Amino acid sequence: MMLRNLAFAFASLLLSAFSAMAQDGGLPVSQCQAIAQNLPHAQFASFRPSGVQLTQSGTKRSLAEREEVKITFVGHSTYFIETPEGIGIATDYSGVYQPYRTPDVVTMNHAHSTHYTLNPDPAIRHVLHGWSDVPGEKADIHEMIGDVYIRNVVTDIRTWSGGIEQNGNSIFIFEVAGLCIGHLGHLHFELNEAQYTEIGRLDVLMVPVDGGLTMGAQSMSRVVQRLRSSLILPMHRFGPPLETFLAMFDGKFDIAYAKQQTITVSMRSLPKKPTILVPQGL
Template sequence: MPHLLLIPLIVAAVYLLAPRPSLAQTETPPVSQCQMIARALPSVTFASFSADPVLKVQAKADEEVRITYVGHSTFFIETPAGVRIATDYNGWYAPPALPDVVTMNKAHSSHYTLNPDPGIDHVLHGWDETSENGADHDVVVGDAYIRNVPTDIRGWGGAMEPNGNSIFIFEVAGLCIGHLGHLHHELTEKQYAEIGRLDVLMVPVDGGLTMGAESMSRVVQRLRSALILPMHRRGPPISQFLSMFGSGFDAVTDDDATVTVSIRSLPKRPTIHILSGV
């Protein structure tokens, strides 16, 4: 699937020229599998891993990842090594088991909680009010490498707040899995480059609470992911979102809320997979 995996050269060049924080001499972070030209990443926290995380994280591309739609913008990701991750965790939609990692965005209280279960080891906010550059996560937990790309967010008054949202990216089992969060604008060239390749894309399809279907469809088409998982549906029927795509995209409606995916089982053509509950 070369057309699904390659980033345009102009995007790669933008990323290469963008300033990036330097690494500490003693740190040896994993190389992002999603960023073709990445050679070094900002400081990485190896949160829980036995010997040699650089070699073991993302190592087995033939293994499967389970993704379950829980509700609203929450997916429950289970890695081959048993790491449990909940996206846009708010405490209302209970995942099948207590997560090891939760990610959050602050657009509405349905996307975060300030009182997560104390048994959750890693709580990653998609915003950072103490930094003008937004949140910055580079964390290895078990066989998962988790990072984020900040985007702006629309406030209650309509003005845009810099770096108030994050696109979280989960690299595991050779897959690049991206969650757009509460995305309020089309992405810049720099943001596309920072994201890199996304094999699996979790995308809001609310028709306007985040972005209109036309704008969101342009982001989806640009990212060209193999597996597209709609979420955050409010108001308009899913057919409105599907109507934005031509013959180059397939659509599947599933009676199950869970899909199991590996790098080898990805669809040959971009496929919008509508899980039960969406």
């Protein structure tokens, strides 16, 4: 319990510094990497009973609500993330799957046209490509937008011809309200040690479960188990039944099914045991 309290206090201090740097116009040091390096044995366990709390906001926001991030599965690999300050982020945005309002930020990956568009809605203020248009270069994203810090970790992807496109995919990481939220994008290869180090801690992980169009279920399950996020949100479902992916965990993770369309999560409400939460609409 003391270790949990220490971890929570450390995160709170980092979050305060994070906010101050944002107000000064500078970019923060990644809290996800810092906590992962400084508290290797700490987990942000729930201060409530186990299980993700799915809540609906009232007219007056409590302190707890100001710490909450809302996540809605929109379709394919697109999740819509809403921060406490109201920044809306659509992941792997192609324009086909639309959230209920225009996003402030969209992230994209280069593997397939269902994961990006070169003609996004002009009303979207921030369009973040997970690849570089300059051969041999990496996309290098460090953006402070409202109350969320967005960064990326690049990975290679397969091409239609069977070759390799270096750095064609980005794992996007969203650091907000003390949470570290990661979206694996169109991940084709298991991560190496340098990439795991660069990622750091992820509390919430969005993972493709297509069974082979990205990676096979066994390879993907190894990545998920290594990252050991508190909350795992499946996406990109094709091919084998979802149960094929879920069976890979053999009791190591809890399995739950969302009762509402929008998942509300905070650092305080993360489940004690790593949980795969299947969203509505998958």
